[in-house]
Amino acid sequence: MKVATRLIGLVMILVCISACGESATEDQAEAAGETPAVQVGESSSVELVVAEAVDLPEEEALPEVYSMIEARTGDLDIMKEHRTIRVLTVYSVGRYYLDGPAEKGLVYEMFKRFENDLNKNLKTKHIRTHLVFIPVARNQLIPALLEGRGDIVAAGLSITPERQELVDFTDPVSKPVTEIFVTGPAAEKLASIDDLSGKTVHVRESSSYRESLDDLNQRFLSEGKAPVVIEPISELLEDDDLIEMVNSGLLPWAIVDSYKTQLWDGVFKNLVVRDDIVFRSGARIAWAFRKGSPKLEATLNKFVKKNRQGTLIGNVLTNRYVRDFDWAANALDKDHYARFQELEGIFQAYGEQYGVNYLIAAAQGYQESQLDQKVRSGAGAVGVMQLLPSTAAGSSVGIKNIDQVDPNIHAGIKYLDYLRTRYFSELEDDKLNQTLLALAAYNAGPSRMINMRRKAKNAGYDPDVWFDNVEMIAAKDIGAETVQYVANIYKYYIAYRLTAEQESRRDAARKKAGI
Numbered sequence: 001m002k003v004a005t006r007l008i009g010l011v012m013i014l015v016c017i018s019a020c021g022e023s024a025t026e027d028q029a030e031a032a033g034e035t036p037a038v039q040v041g042e043s044s045s046v047e048l049v050v051a052e053a054v055d056l057p058e059e060e061a062l063p064e065v066y067s068m069i070e071a072r073t074g075d076l077d078i079m080k081e082h083r084t085i086r087v088l089t090v091y092s093v094g095r096y097y098l099d100g101p102a103e104k105g106l107v108y109e110m111f112k113r114f115e116n117d118l119n120k121n122l123k124t125k126h127i128r129t130h131l132v133f134i135p136v137a138r139n140q141l142i143p144a145l146l147e148g149r150g151d152i153v154a155a156g157l158s159i160t161p162e163r164q165e166l167v168d169f170t171d172p173v174s175k176p177v178t179e180i181f182v183t184g185p186a187a188e189k190l191a192s193i194d195d196l197s198g199k200t201v202h203v204r205e206s207s208s209y210r211e212s213l214d215d216l217n218q219r220f221l222s223e224g225k226a227p228v229v230i231e232p233i234s235e236l237l238e239d240d241d242l243i244e245m246v247n248s249g250l251l252p253w254a255i256v257d258s259y260k261t262q263l264w265d266g267v268f269k270n271l272v273v274r275d276d277i278v279f280r281s282g283a284r285i286a287w288a289f290r291k292g293s294p295k296l297e298a299t300l301n302k303f304v305k306k307n308r309q310g311t312l313i314g315n316v317l318t319n320r321y322v323r324d325f326d327w328a329a330n331a332l333d334k335d336h337y338a339r340f341q342e343l344e345g346i347f348q349a350y351g352e353q354y355g356v357n358y359l360i361a362a363a364q365g366y367q368e369s370q371l372d373q374k375v376r377s378g379a380g381a382v383g384v385m386q387l388l389p390s391t392a393a394g395s396s397v398g399i400k401n402i403d404q405v406d407p408n409i410h411a412g413i414k415y416l417d418y419l420r421t422r423y424f425s426e427l428e429d430d431k432l433n434q435t436l437l438a439l440a441a442y443n444a445g446p447s448r449m450i451n452m453r454r455k456a457k458n459a460g461y462d463p464d465v466w467f468d469n470v471e472m473i474a475a476k477d478i479g480a481e482t483v484q485y486v487a488n489i490y491k492y493y494i495a496y497r498l499t500a501e502q503e504s505r506r507d508a509a510r511k512k513a514g515i
Helices: 022-032 044-049 063-069 076-082 106-122 138-146 208-222 239-248 258-263 294-307 312-320 334-354 358-369 389-393 405-423 431-444 446-458 466-477 480-512
Strands: 004-011 084-089 097-099 102-104 130-135 177-183 200-203 229-232 253-257 272-283
Touching (some): 076 084, 076 294, 084 106, 106 294, 177 239, 177 258, 200 253, 208 253, 208 272, 239 253, 239 258, 253 258, 358 405, 358 431, 358 480, 405 431, 405 446, 431 480
Parallel strands (some): 084 130, 200 229
Antiparallel strands (some): 097 102, 177 272
């Protein structure tokens, strides 16, 4: 599965990319060549380093983005006046994603059909009303709608009483769905939903699954049972990401809508669908819009009637975006995790020395080589961190003998820190985004990232934030590789972090018990 992720967060795109490829090593050589450090706000100096920082003519510089960031409310007539309808969604392969410059996904194709139908009925010929797609994190969907940063939410939202207090929904776009459990190779045996008493379940706080777990916990408490331990998981991770993580053993289980397991039938071989463990039944998926929008509601419902799931068009589009996915390897596979444990002390030592989160560094090592020091790329990259010997020995790193695992990891972490502090020093107070952008530079080259951040700023995105911002420009201009690279590392990082937290709690419990 290619996540959105996003997941993730996040967000994944087309093909599973090996970070041992030629482009990454060429970019290491470029970075090691002491490209001048610059800030996004600079102009002429940046252009000396990066040609064509913004390759769109002034008059074509993404005018829809300015409509996107303008806060405005109102019904369909107001949207027609602005000639823009903004669709809030989440960045996820299958739903909405970029393949190079091309927008793709179920939401994209469905709403392009809506755009064509709308303009045909308007009969304004060449003066068209355009749909703009705005990917945000899941917990931002409804707030952005209410703030007037978008006009429609199309992201697989279930109609729930809590959400109906805030927004209105179209007629259902799906058949009735059930919230069920999926388990994988890391799961304990469960006879029934009651066996979840005292167990930990990871969910997004913004999801309807959280509401369902709250309801289940009320029942457990009334029966004198221990409640489910609800652990929030990143809003950047989509249900498809969670399904993938369960299948791979990164998570033991997850709650998902039943139709999502049907989409992945035959793809994830280790997934066990527990349709006997039901959290909510009869739920319906619909598009959301602001209250007090009867014209938009009528127009959307007319379209939904002809194009929802179960119609010819709805089924064709659904099937088109189901099978062409890849999925991350299992970072917690027994052999792989044993390798991580062997190397954990090295990652910790150098992570502490350079102020780099050692779990992120380990996740990067897994993405690069599956933590295998014997790996060599065709371009000459070496070992766990897949560095060129020339990069490691250069003045920015200065470490030799990277054919040995300790100096290899040392060099990789030092090089990541070099990228982080030289090219993204202004993000010192935002370590996560500083590191994510440095990871992207590790893969694509720092000059390319300077270029991407410049373009992001000119396009109305935040140049200091990777997910859903600079990531979008990278997906358009570079394609799948760098987006996939960062998203996979983020996913592995979450897997390692969750495991570390579980082991810490287990150790504390054993100590308390005198074991």
